[in-house]
Each structure stands twice: as C-alpha cells, then as structure tokens.
Amino acid sequence: MAARSGPRVPDEVWVHPAVQVAIANWDFGLASRLIRERAALRQDDMALMTGLSQSFLSMLEAGNRRLTSLDKATRFLEGIGTPESLLAPPFREQAPPTASAGVALPALGRHVVPPSVQHVADLNDLTAHAAVRSLQFTDEIAKTTVSSAELEGLESTLTRIAGDYVHAPLRQIFTDLVTTRDCLFTLLNGRQPLGQTRELLLLAGTSCLLLAHASQNLGDEDAAIAQLQTAWTLAEQADHNDLRAWVKGTAALIAEWSARRQTALEYTRQATRLTPGGETRIRIAAIEARAAARVGDRPTALAALEDLQRAREQPAPSDALTRFGGLLSFPEAKQEYYIGGTFALLGEHQLE
Structure with missing residues (x-):
C-alpha cells in the first residue's frame, strides 16, 4: 500500500482485538472511537481521512447515526486504511x-x-x-428528492388557498393552484419513500380537486370534470378514501347543476360507501338531500337529512381533506344552508 500523507492509523492499532471485533461487527461508530483513541487522532483527522463530516462522525460515535449507505461505509473503511484481512467479504x-x-x-x-x-x-x-x-x-x-420542509410548505400553501377561496380573486386562486399542482407533479416524477409518495399524491389530488371547483365557478364544466378525473386517478394511486369521497361529492355538485341531475344521486351513493363519518359524511348527505329535492325525490331527500343528523351526532376527527379548512370543510353554517335549501326545494318552508 502506498504511503499516506496527512493523518494515518498506525499499524499496531489494527492488531487490537476490540478494533477487530468492531470492524467485524460493522459497528463503525465504535470502531471510529477505538481507532482514534489508540491512534491519538481527532475527529477532524478522521473526517479528513474518510471524507465524512466531523458532525456526522460525532453522531456516529455517539450511536445517534449509522453508516447504512454502502458507499459511505466503503469510504470510511478505505479512508482509514483498513487492512484487507480485516474486511468482511x-x-x-x-x-x-x-x-x-x-x-x-x-x-x-x-x-x-x-x-x-x-x-x-x-x-x-x-x-x-x-x-x-x-x-x-x-x-x-x-433516497428522496423531497424534503419534509417541502411537504409541509406545500400543505401550508393548499391550506391557505382553501381558506382564501371564498374571498380572494378567483384568477389569483387559480394561478396559485396551477403553480402548486405543477410543483407537486414535478416532485412525483422524482423519487421518494412510499409514505412521501402517498402524501404527494394526496396533495396533488387535492390541488386538482380545488381546480375542479374553480373551473366550475368559471363556467367550464368540461375542464372541471377533467380535473376531477385527474384527482380520482391520484386518489386511486394513493388508495385514499377521503380524497375519493371528496371527488365523488364534488362530481355530484357539478351534476346537480347540470342536465344530469339524477347522476348526482348516484355519485353521492358512491361517496357514502367511501366515508364512515365526520364532516365529509355530513357533506355527502347534505349534497344528496339537496340533489334529491331538486329532482322531486322527497323520500330520498328526507332519508339523506336523517343520515346527516346521525353523522352530526357522532363526532369524528378531521379527515385528510377537511384538515385544510376553508372550501374543503363543511361547517355547521354551511350544513344549515344545505338543509334549508333542501326544504325550500321540497316546498316545505317550515321545519317540523
């Protein structure tokens, strides 16, 4: 082996049994500490030899980090000049x-x-x-191309957009949504652990869901449906029932105001099967009640209102969509609006 310049590990260190055992067990943190002690080296010296940072070596020796990367493990062993005879195959x-x-x-x-x-x-x-x-x-x-900070930032952005939706200019809302959606699509084209992928799919689906609402508000039903189809595909990829239920509920809202009013009821029935309770279930029941009243189906409308009341009496935590708030929530004031609208459509202006 060629002579090394700079700090090095003396040959006598390698014959120490504790050093040999640490290397054999791939306990690189213990090996680093034992070698430094016996070679009178500083962590800065080890960092220079191995190419690892001093802070990483400090955590490695303390047992707070591990060398799980094969490249880093090789660099560590080669950097300190580990004899071939001590290396595992x-x-x-x-x-x-x-x-x-x-x-x-x-x-x-x-x-x-x-x-x-x-x-x-x-x-x-x-x-x-x-x-x-x-x-x-x-x-x-x-390996991941997504940081936790990025995920938190994108979720925060969608929360802001959902909250601003009811009072901010629609053009600005739409522009922000497109920018956020495109960022999410770019990240999904990278690589990340499965948990991050599922969260990205949920956020991307949520952005398309909001774009569907915005497209409908702008009078472009075809664009709204296209956004919902994308949101549904993302929900399927993430296997996320909360997003599925919101997509079906929004599809019902769009159908309710179209010539396909009967289709709205089918969408709400599909959504009901996807959500067990909470605000999302209340929302679906409210949409079904009003849609049924709009086509003159009084029994279905009243049954849906009963389902709404049962869901109200069974508190449930926020789901993956209602946590964003704003447009993606269904507070009591909105519930009463839908209930009142249902009775008005049925011609029953006095609640019993």
Missing part, C-alpha cells in the same frame, strides 16, 4: 480463497445477486452477501 475487491471458483464477491456499490447456498463454500460469505444486498435495497428506497 463484501468490502473486498477480490474474492477470498474460501469462495468457490467462478463466484466473485462484489465490490461495494455494485448491483449484486446473492448466490445460493449451493454455490458458496463458506456460509459466512453467503451471510455477508445477504447483508450487503439488504443494505443496498434500504439505501435505494430511502
């Missing part, structure tokens, strides 16, 4: 003598298909292969 460039002919153990960071037990002479080698493959997989699925 996955960290060696060449296959050890115990491996059977034709089976090359991987260099770290390459795609590896673990061999079967029958093709590996040493079971320890197979264990090492399996461990590396698991780490490779977790390293891949943990």
Whole structure:
C-alpha cells in the first residue's frame, strides 16, 4: 500500500482485538472511537481521512447515526486504511480463497445477486452477501428528492388557498393552484419513500380537486370534470378514501347543476360507501338531500337529512381533506344552508 500523507492509523492499532471485533461487527461508530483513541487522532483527522463530516462522525460515535449507505461505509473503511484481512467479504475487491471458483464477491456499490447456498463454500460469505444486498435495497428506497420542509410548505400553501377561496380573486386562486399542482407533479416524477409518495399524491389530488371547483365557478364544466378525473386517478394511486369521497361529492355538485341531475344521486351513493363519518359524511348527505329535492325525490331527500343528523351526532376527527379548512370543510353554517335549501326545494318552508 502506498504511503499516506496527512493523518494515518498506525499499524499496531489494527492488531487490537476490540478494533477487530468492531470492524467485524460493522459497528463503525465504535470502531471510529477505538481507532482514534489508540491512534491519538481527532475527529477532524478522521473526517479528513474518510471524507465524512466531523458532525456526522460525532453522531456516529455517539450511536445517534449509522453508516447504512454502502458507499459511505466503503469510504470510511478505505479512508482509514483498513487492512484487507480485516474486511468482511463484501468490502473486498477480490474474492477470498474460501469462495468457490467462478463466484466473485462484489465490490461495494455494485448491483449484486446473492448466490445460493449451493454455490458458496463458506456460509459466512453467503451471510455477508445477504447483508450487503439488504443494505443496498434500504439505501435505494430511502433516497428522496423531497424534503419534509417541502411537504409541509406545500400543505401550508393548499391550506391557505382553501381558506382564501371564498374571498380572494378567483384568477389569483387559480394561478396559485396551477403553480402548486405543477410543483407537486414535478416532485412525483422524482423519487421518494412510499409514505412521501402517498402524501404527494394526496396533495396533488387535492390541488386538482380545488381546480375542479374553480373551473366550475368559471363556467367550464368540461375542464372541471377533467380535473376531477385527474384527482380520482391520484386518489386511486394513493388508495385514499377521503380524497375519493371528496371527488365523488364534488362530481355530484357539478351534476346537480347540470342536465344530469339524477347522476348526482348516484355519485353521492358512491361517496357514502367511501366515508364512515365526520364532516365529509355530513357533506355527502347534505349534497344528496339537496340533489334529491331538486329532482322531486322527497323520500330520498328526507332519508339523506336523517343520515346527516346521525353523522352530526357522532363526532369524528378531521379527515385528510377537511384538515385544510376553508372550501374543503363543511361547517355547521354551511350544513344549515344545505338543509334549508333542501326544504325550500321540497316546498316545505317550515321545519317540523
């Protein structure tokens, strides 16, 4: 091995049993601390040798962080000059003598298909292969192009838009929604863990749902329906019933004011099957009651009002959509408006 310039680990450190055990167990935090103590090195020296930051090494040694990235683990071991004899098979460039002919153990960071037990002479080698493959997989699925701050910011933006919808100029609302939706679509084209993907799908679907309302308010029913179709697809991809229910409820609202009024009732029945309670269930019942009254179906309208009342009497936490508030909530004042509208359409202006 060529002589190293700068800080280095003396050869005698590598023969210490505790150092050897720490490396064998892939306990890189303990190995770093033991090596520094025996080599009289500072964390800054280790950072210079390994390419890892001093703050990361400090957390690694304290047990608050781990080297789960194969590339970083390799960089750490190579940077401190770990002798080949102490490296587990996955960290060696060449296959050890115990491996059977034709089976090359991987260099770290390459795609590896673990061999079967029958093709590996040493079971320890197979264990090492399996461990590396698991780490490779977790390293891949943990990668993300989305930060928690971005998600929180986008949710905050949609909350603001939903709240501003009833009083801000519609043009500004529409522009903000398009910008937010496009940002969400861009992030969804990146990569992120499944939990973040589901949240992005929900936020993108919510933005399209709000765009459907805005398009309808602007008198473009075709555009509204297109936005709802997109929101439904995103809800399906996220497997999110709250979003599904809101999409169906909004579709019912659009149908109620069109020539397809009977279709509105079918949409509300579909939505009812998707939401067990809470404000969303109250909203669906209110829409169904008014839509039924609009087509002269008094029994269905009264049954829907009874369903609304039952939902009111069973408090439930906010769901994934009503938490945004504003247009995406259904407060008591709006409930009473729909109830009054239902009785007015039925010609029953006095509540019993």
